[in-house]
Amino acid sequence: xxLELSEDQKLFRNTTVKFLENEAPIEKVRQLNNAGxxxxxxxxxxxxxxxxxxxxxxxxxxxxxxxxxGFKDLAIVAEEFGxxxxxxxxxxxxxxxAGLVEGAASGPDHTEAIEGLMSGESIGSWAVYEPNGHxxxxxxxxxxxxxxxxxxxxxxxxxxxxxxEADVFLVSAMTDDGAALFLVPADAAGVxxxxxxxxxxVRHYATARFDGVTVPAEAMVGTVxxxxxxxxxxxxxxxxxxxAETNGVIDKVFExxxxxxxxxxxxxxxxxxxxxxxxxxxxxxxxLECCMxxxxxAVQAVNDRDPEAGRLVSVAKAYVGTKAVQIVQDCVQMHxxxxxxxxxxxxxxxxxxxxxxQLYGTPAxxxxxxxxxxxx
Amino acid sequence: MSDQIESVEDFSARAxxxxxxxxxxxxxxxxxxPAAGDHEHETxxxxxxxxxxxxxxxxxxxxxxxxxxxxxxxxxGLTREHQLAFDDLTVxxxxxxxxxxxxxAICSAMILDMGTEAQKQKYVRGAISGELILCQFLSEPxxxxxxxxxxTRAQRDGDTYxxxxxxxxxxxxxxxxxxxxxxxxxxxxxxxxxxxxxxxPVKDPATHMNRFRMVNGANEFCEEFFQDLVxxxxxxxxxxxxxxxxxxxxxxxERQAVGGGSPYSSGRAPDRGSRxxxxxxxVARKVGKAKDPATRELVGWAHAQDTVNHQLIKRVTVGxxxxxxxxxxxxxxxxxxxxxxxxxxxxxxxxxxxxxxxxLTDGDxxxxxxxxxxxxxxxxxxxGGSSEMSRNMIxxxxxxxxxxxxxDRDVPFKDVRRGR
Numbered sequence: 001x002x003l004e005l006s007e008d009q010k011l012f013r014n015t016t017v018k019f020l021e022n023e024a025p026i027e028k029v030r031q032l033n034n035a036g037x038x039x040x041x042x043x044x045x046x047x048x049x050x051x052x053x054x055x056x057x058x059x060x061x062x063x064x065x066x067x068x069x070g071f072k073d074l075a076i077v078a079e080e081f082g083x084x085x086x087x088x089x090x091x092x093x094x095x096x097x098a099g100l101v102e103g104a105a106s107g108p109d110h111t112e113a114i115e116g117l118m119s120g121e122s123i124g125s126w127a128v129y130e131p132n133g134h135x136x137x138x139x140x141x142x143x144x145x146x147x148x149x150x151x152x153x154x155x156x157x158x159x160x161x162x163x164x165e166a167d168v169f170l171v172s173a174m175t176d177d178g179a180a181l182f183l184v185p186a187d188a189a190g191v192x193x194x195x196x197x198x199x200x201x202v203r204h205y206a207t208a209r210f211d212g213v214t215v216p217a218e219a220m221v222g223t224v225x226x227x228x229x230x231x232x233x234x235x236x237x238x239x240x241x242x243x244a245e246t247n248g249v250i251d252k253v254f255e256x257x258x259x260x261x262x263x264x265x266x267x268x269x270x271x272x273x274x275x276x277x278x279x280x281x282x283x284x285x286x287x288l289e290c291c292m293x294x295x296x297x298a299v300q301a302v303n304d305r306d307p308e309a310g311r312l313v314s315v316a317k318a319y320v321g322t323k324a325v326q327i328v329q330d331c332v333q334m335h336x337x338x339x340x341x342x343x344x345x346x347x348x349x350x351x352x353x354x355x356x357x358q359l360y361g362t363p364a365x366x367x368x369x370x371x372x373x374x375x376x
Numbered sequence: 377m378s379d380q381i382e383s384v385e386d387f388s389a390r391a392x393x394x395x396x397x398x399x400x401x402x403x404x405x406x407x408x409x410p411a412a413g414d415h416e417h418e419t420x421x422x423x424x425x426x427x428x429x430x431x432x433x434x435x436x437x438x439x440x441x442x443x444x445x446x447x448x449x450x451x452x453g454l455t456r457e458h459q460l461a462f463d464d465l466t467v468x469x470x471x472x473x474x475x476x477x478x479x480x481a482i483c484s485a486m487i488l489d490m491g492t493e494a495q496k497q498k499y500v501r502g503a504i505s506g507e508l509i510l511c512q513f514l515s516e517p518x519x520x521x522x523x524x525x526x527x528t529r530a531q532r533d534g535d536t537y538x539x540x541x542x543x544x545x546x547x548x549x550x551x552x553x554x555x556x557x558x559x560x561x562x563x564x565x566x567x568x569x570x571x572x573x574x575x576x577p578v579k580d581p582a583t584h585m586n587r588f589r590m591v592n593g594a595n596e597f598c599e600e601f602f603q604d605l606v607x608x609x610x611x612x613x614x615x616x617x618x619x620x621x622x623x624x625x626x627x628x629x630e631r632q633a634v635g636g637g638s639p640y641s642s643g644r645a646p647d648r649g650s651r652x653x654x655x656x657x658x659v660a661r662k663v664g665k666a667k668d669p670a671t672r673e674l675v676g677w678a679h680a681q682d683t684v685n686h687q688l689i690k691r692v693t694v695g696x697x698x699x700x701x702x703x704x705x706x707x708x709x710x711x712x713x714x715x716x717x718x719x720x721x722x723x724x725x726x727x728x729x730x731x732x733x734x735x736l737t738d739g740d741x742x743x744x745x746x747x748x749x750x751x752x753x754x755x756x757x758x759x760g761g762s763s764e765m766s767r768n769m770i771x772x773x774x775x776x777x778x779x780x781x782x783x784d785r786d787v788p789f790k791d792v793r794r795g796r
Contacts, residue, residue: 003694258775285775289688296687375657
């Protein structure tokens with residue numbers, strides 16, 4: 001978490017924490033998982049009332065932030081989501097909103113869609129991955145063929161976050177003139193959705209088939225010419241939020257593992273008195289600080305639309321993605337056999353850290369992207 | 377502070393104008409001066425040290441020395457932001473980088489903190505003005521990590537101290553005028569309670585100094601043997617037998633300086649990341665692997681970690697300044713400052729491949745420096761305090777975990793067991 005939060009941001013954070021602890025404590029997350037549910041719609045609507053989907057929306061469209069730095073405020077929420085492995089499409093919806101807001105300057109009007117997402121009534125998600133494909137948002141196989149003032153979308157998108165709960169997809173598809181983004185209703189004719197197994201307890205994914213789905217030309221977000229910039233913005237928002245969420249995960253895991261080390265006695269003294277373990281905790285504490293520091297920088301850069309944001313976001317993902325699961329796994333180890341039981345909460349955290357690590361580019365993908373960005 | 381200090385913008389404009397008017401020589405235009413920490417042989421000779429003194433004198437005369445030191449002692453009373461701006465502006469110029477560690481960032485910082493008025497005027501002002509260079513006499517052959525277990529003795533004799541013993545690992549002592557020397561003044565007290573910090577002249581007939589070579593050819597470390605070295609009693613810093621308090625402060629400044637977070641260091645080495653002067657990208661290109669995906673992944677990872685290292689310093693500094701983090705949080709910077717360069721050296725070796733261990737036939741032996749740098753890999757986790765000690769500090773003083781058992785705790789020092 002940013003060490004320099006304003007008083008308003010601290011208050012916002014406390015409100016967020018209280019809400020999540022009341023409405024979605026870990027026990028609730030387990031209950032949702034047992035019931036096969038992703039997130040209660042009511043919970044998301046309440047979150048929307050707290051502003052969770054308004055922070056990236058300009059004021060003239062009805063949005064607003066706590067501090068004037070809407071993205072930094074959103075990162076605060078994302079971190080708290082990590083701390084409790086919260087349910088809800090915080091990242092998915094905000095990524096779509098970011099895309100729609102970005103496209104507004106160059107493309108058709110999507111004010112109504114933005115308002116629907118902001119209110120919590122509508123759920124949206126970016127449909128970008130394709131079967132057997134990896135992260136390659138500007139080279140979709142899914143096509144959008146121009147036809148009599150409409151576009152006809154054909155293809156399959158998978159690994160869509162909240163794909164089975166979404167009302168609208170932001171689809172990356174290839175037109176004759178190049179890649180573009182389209183807002184497609186989930187209930188449009190020709191759309192078939194199939195939920196898939198997901199590792200995270202409450203963050204569910206789905207596959208969506210688009211069999212000749214017709215959308216009007218105004219469904220395009222931005223233009224073909226601006227699609228790359230809009231995609232980059234959405235990507236940066238997604239990745240920086242993943243890093244913020246992951247920091248909440250590892251901060252919480254580290255905290256309860258340190259406590260465990262003080263409470264658990266072996267051979268007459270606490271685990272925390274054994275030097276070999278103390279040294280591992282020191283390493284983890286240092287990496288944790290590094291994760292926070294690099295995420296602070298990435299979040300600030302995305303917030304400010306800094307020209308370095310692309311690089312800083314990849315630096316953060318490369319680092320946080322690499323270290324976070326190592327930290328959680330060493331914390332599992334510290335717990336002994338308990339650490340690999342279903343009953344212990346630590347695997348809920350590992351699941352969340354894993355999905356944030358593997359999607360929107362793995363650490364390896366981001367390391368190579370850094371080489372691209374620094375001109376190698 | 378009662379007076380308004382100059383804004384960073386105004387300061388930068390003034391500094392820029394001075395530099396452009398020839399305030400300092402451009403980097404490479406004067407006699408080549410290697411970056412601080414570089415283990416080439418240029419630092420062996422006194423010429424480079426004299427050159428650094430001259431640069432410091434130029435800075436002092438123009439009002440750009442000791443930016444974050446108080447005006448009363450020759451500094452400028454400015455902020456870290458001013459220093460960082462100055463670092464950015466002077467990257468293309470020759471700067472007296474050799475005077476940063478330990479003279480300014482460790483010794484002067486400690487004397488400023490704990491010295492008498494007279495000591496501050498003499499040594500802090502002396503260092504900032506370029507007249508004096510300070511170094512540290514701390515570690516001994518019998519122990520570096522167990523610093524408080526030192527054996528060099530100082531006997532009070534009238535208004536002097538008489539010192540006998542030896543010190544080692546004294547960085548750049550051959551070029552220094554004075555040293556902050558930690559000695560034992562009470563052998564009956566337990567180890568930590570019988571120490572004193574005394575400022576001693578480096579060059580004295582009673583002191584014999586040797587320099588010794590490191591695996592990468594560097595020659596900056598010295599060992600000293602004192603045989604009845606006599607110094608004035610007024611050179612005591614702090615109280616007699618409370619030298620550990622002074623020493624701990626000095627170690628704090630050392631951790632801060634070695635971790636890259638000292639406000640008292642001025643100037644920046646040309647390539648922040650690579651000690652050999654070569655970046656990973658350059659190595660990748662020169663061996664023809666720039667397009668190889670595995671190499672691109674390593675280059676990206678090295679860049680990411682370098683960036684994170686700097687971001688960490690910024691964040692921990694904020695935490696310590698606000699009081700949210702304890703002073704020992706600086707050990708996290710120290711640990712990262714070892715781990716990250718070491719991982720990079722590993723990656724450099726990987727990328728450089730077979731060219732890391734022999735020179736190229738066209739005479740450009742640059743990749744040998746990748747191999748030589750790798751020889752010195754462990755220096756990063758040893759110099760300025762070992763990583764093992766950093767890990768003890770973080771676990772005990774930041775995470776508040778139980779301290780290690782100590783066989784010498786509360787034992788009169790003369791009764792403590794020693795090895796061969």
